[in-house]
Amino acid sequence: MNSKNYWKLIAPLTVAIAAILLSFTLQPLSVSNAGSDTTYEKLKVFTSVLNEIEKKYVEEEDSEKLIYGAIRGMVKVLDPHSAFLSPEEYKELHIETKGEFGGIGIEITLKEGILTVVSPIEDTPAYRAGIKAGDKIIKIDGKVTKDMSLLDAVKLIRGPRGEKVVLTVLREGEPKLLDIPIERDIIRIQSVKWKAIDDIAYVRILAFQDRTIDKMKEALESLSIGKKPYKGLILDLRNNPGGLLDQAVKVSDAFLTEGLIVFTKGRMQNQNMRFYSDEDILVPKDLPMVVLVNEGSASASEIVAGALQDHHRAIILGMQTFGKGSVQTIIPLEDESGLRLTTALYYTPSERSIQAKGITPDVKVEMAPQPQKKENDKRFLREKDLFRHLENSEEPEIEQDIQTVPEEPQQEEVPQEEIKEIPEPDKESQDTQLNWAVELLRTWNIFSKLKTQSAAE
DSSP: OOHHHHHHHHHHHHHHHHHHHHHHHTSOHHHHHHHHHHHHHHHHHHHHHHHHHHHHSSSOOOHHHHHHHHHHHHHHTSOTTOEEEOHHHHHHHHHHHTTEEEEOOEEEEEETTEEEEEEEOTTSHHHHHTOOTTOEEEEETTEEOTTOOHHHHHHHHOOOTTOEEEEEEEOTTOSSOEEEEEEOEEEEOOOEEEEEETTEEEEEEOOBOTTHHHHHHHHHHHTTTTTSOOSEEEEEOTTOOOBOHHHHHHHHHTTOSSSEEEEEEESSGGGOEEEEOOSOOSSOTTSOEEEEEOTTOOTHHHHHHHHHHHTTOSEEEESOOOOOOEEEEEEEOTTSOEEEEEEEEEEOTTOOBOTTTOOOOSEEEOOOOOTTOOTTOOOSOOGGGSTTOOOOOSOOOOOTTOEEEOOOOOSSOOOTTOOTTOOOOSTTOSOHHHHHHHHHHHTHHHHHHHHHHHHHO
């Protein structure tokens, strides 16, 4: 291998090791020498293995493939959200945050080493083809996904518009594997949708992208919030996988007049950040609010729900959220590759850690059960189900005060993602959680008056 190319490829690894060596020099001498010697010896082992493979392996291997593979292996022993990004993958990451890319439209994760669908994104080819949350992807175009990384899986699933990809999935309740052909398209995720349900304003955020706050402002203006006499506002964060931290902070700020929104804690001083609200709210503070969450609400959506709950600005209704309370920092590397590294944890204003726990709703409401659903069928994954997830060291929350609403029977299966056609909430509504949120807001004044009278007595 050309020595120039060798050092260009190994640079990310040597930089990381150099940083470790430097940190040891700041410790007492005995610890420093032991740490440095150990790290140096292991680095020698690494270079020896690389040299042996290049000289003696039965087939000549690409040096970039070997070095990148070694770095991926090193990062793989960390938590499931840390990853090494090749130059191509690093470029794709920036495309995703813009909300437009070529693919089929699914959120995926690894559960016990198996590629699993978190949720299909509505109005996308995967959603229309019938991909469901909880589907285990066994093959992609005939290639077995066992031990495949998320990034490699995404690379296989994405492709030019009009071309097909076949996902072979294992689905709970199905006797055999399902081959589902899906035609790729340009995925344009509309991060915010809205609708007036008679006297209730409804805003749904599907993901936190770089212009989510602008789209939310558009939604509030279109609904004439502050001008029309709404009885309340529903903010729907169900199946929202998260996204950009700054957008979550700005969305929270739209409803709060003051106070802490979220803070982060990490090992490095620059990872200890605090984000506060200002006085420039977009929604009148006396407008009652309900925030809808479920097991698919993660990361940035949990930050918003946690902030509004801690400030008593909204009632959180639905199910316990996903529990992704870790911060990933994107670190660019010399050869245009990148490192997505977990560097801190999120905390709500009341100092609750979200990690592997999530946000507990004030009012627990389950979606009406599917007729064919088995008792032990867990359709949603949570952070605590992921292999190598970071543990939450806090004491478990006491849930005795959570109000639980009984389930309503469901007449037929209607995917809850179909928000474009929101039915008038009534006893026949298929969206149990939305139905309860609407009824809660419509009776809000009654309970407020009873509370005021009780306090006066």
